[in-house]
Amino acid sequence: MSHITLITGSTLGGAEYVADHLADLLAQEGHQTDIVNQADLSELRLDSVWLVVCSTHGAGEFPDNIQPFVQQLSELKPDLSSLQYGIIGLGDSSYDTFCAAAKNLEQQLTSLGATRLGERLDIDVSQDPVPEDPAENWLAEWKNSLCE
Ligand SMILES: Cc1cc2nc3c(=O)[nH]c(=O)nc-3n(C[C@H](O)[C@H](O)[C@H](O)COP(=O)(O)O)c2cc1C
Numbered sequence: 001m002s003h004i005t006l007i008t009g010s011t012l013g014g015a016e017y018v019a020d021h022l023a024d025l026l027a028q029e030g031h032q033t034d035i036v037n038q039a040d041l042s043e044l045r046l047d048s049v050w051l052v053v054c055s056t057h058g059a060g061e062f063p064d065n066i067q068p069f070v071q072q073l074s075e076l077k078p079d080l081s082s083l084q085y086g087i088i089g090l091g092d093s094s095y096d097t098f099c100a101a102a103k104n105l106e107q108q109l110t111s112l113g114a115t116r117l118g119e120r121l122d123i124d125v126s127q128d129p130v131p132e133d134p135a136e137n138w139l140a141e142w143k144n145s146l147c148e
Contacts, residue, residue: 117142
């Protein structure tokens, strides 16, 4: 069983609800989970798998609650070569900057050496008004990579 840290970037609460739902499902499978809504690099476990759930706001901007964490990553450039992570973006495809925050964070984590488990999921809330549904489907596949 794995320890999974769910890190959220959310302005209106949607990404937080998705993370809550996924944490419940992971716990039902026997995994240990922490949900972190104000991520601070110094407090995150590197021996945990990170599952980032991040929406996009502004013109492709990060939600306020995750901006300090993104700043820490770019300034401190931690060695994340031992880290495995998954990532889910929430966005609206009517924006040119569809899921830009999740895409940028994925690039950042990868450039710091982290290994992505599974593919990034981009949830289009204009097509999927209940984002927990596609997230749950994605998790069914993603959780298999935890045991490999
Ligand atoms: C003011 C505003 C700006 C937004 N900008 C973007 C954007 O640039 N790209 C995108 O994909 N979605 C954008 N969205 C859509 C949000 O990402 C989407 O509604 C998401 O579900 C919000 O998640 P949250 O409740 O966790 O904040 C924007 C929404 C609002 C209200």
